[in-house]
Amino acid sequence: MFKISDEFEVVAKIVAGVTHQLNNVFSIVDEISGSIQDTINLGGNLTAENLKKKLDKISHHSQRGKVLVKSLNRFVHLRDTTFREIDIIELLEDFVLLHSHFINQKGFRFATCFEEEKKLVFCSPFYLFYACHQIVWNFLNIKNENSEIKISVLGSADSLKIVFSTILPKESKSDFNELIVSLGQIVSGYNIGVNLKDEEPYATVEVCFIHNK
Numbered sequence: 001m002f003k004i005s006d007e008f009e010v011v012a013k014i015v016a017g018v019t020h021q022l023n024n025v026f027s028i029v030d031e032i033s034g035s036i037q038d039t040i041n042l043g044g045n046l047t048a049e050n051l052k053k054k055l056d057k058i059s060h061h062s063q064r065g066k067v068l069v070k071s072l073n074r075f076v077h078l079r080d081t082t083f084r085e086i087d088i089i090e091l092l093e094d095f096v097l098l099h100s101h102f103i104n105q106k107g108f109r110f111a112t113c114f115e116e117e118k119k120l121v122f123c124s125p126f127y128l129f130y131a132c133h134q135i136v137w138n139f140l141n142i143k144n145e146n147s148e149i150k151i152s153v154l155g156s157a158d159s160l161k162i163v164f165s166t167i168l169p170k171e172s173k174s175d176f177n178e179l180i181v182s183l184g185q186i187v188s189g190y191n192i193g194v195n196l197k198d199e200e201p202y203a204t205v206e207v208c209f210i211h212n213k
Contacts, residue, residue, distance in 0.1 A: 032058050167202055
């Protein structure tokens with residue numbers, strides 16, 4: 001049920017998800033612009049008010065596409081340096097946006113609780129994203145009535161941590177614990193630690209930073 005994906009598989013999943021979202025953006029823009037063109041070609045009455053509404057929709061979805069591309073660009077550059085200081089708030093905002101396709105597809109939703117103020121940590125940016133992905137991806141494979149994944153940022157300075165939480169069936173907790181142990185072994189060399197806390201009926205995973213500067 002639970003498994004650790006390799007780095008290439010994670011990148012492929014993210015790119016595929018964003019491609020799907022961008023395709024939706026292009027389809028909507030194409031549909032609206034086609035509707036305007038059809039009205040003009042058929043000599044229909046396109047009032048200034050209706051035209052503005054349609055153009056506003058095009059602008060909205062175009063902006064959504066630009067934000068997706070910007071987040072994807074930041075993601076693909078996470079591996080440019082092995083270690084650096086990174087704003088975990090910005091990374092989590094990108095993370096939520098880039099995973100929205102998978103979340104919606106599985107019938108889940110994110111409940112985020114973190115401030116807009118920068119929270120800086122020193123670690124591997126890519127492996128921080130990788131650890132967050134593994135936790136959420138495996139939460140999504142859980143079949144239960146709860147459809148919410150909570151993401152919080154707690155602590156300050158050298159005690160910052162990212163907390164993921166969702167309801168986890170008892171029978172799944174042993175396997176999930178094994179996954180977290182394996183994940184911890186992978187990311188520990190990149191200044192990242194992961195810990196599973198059993199808080200019935202929740203499974204809470206803390207992502208911490210071993211030697212934050």
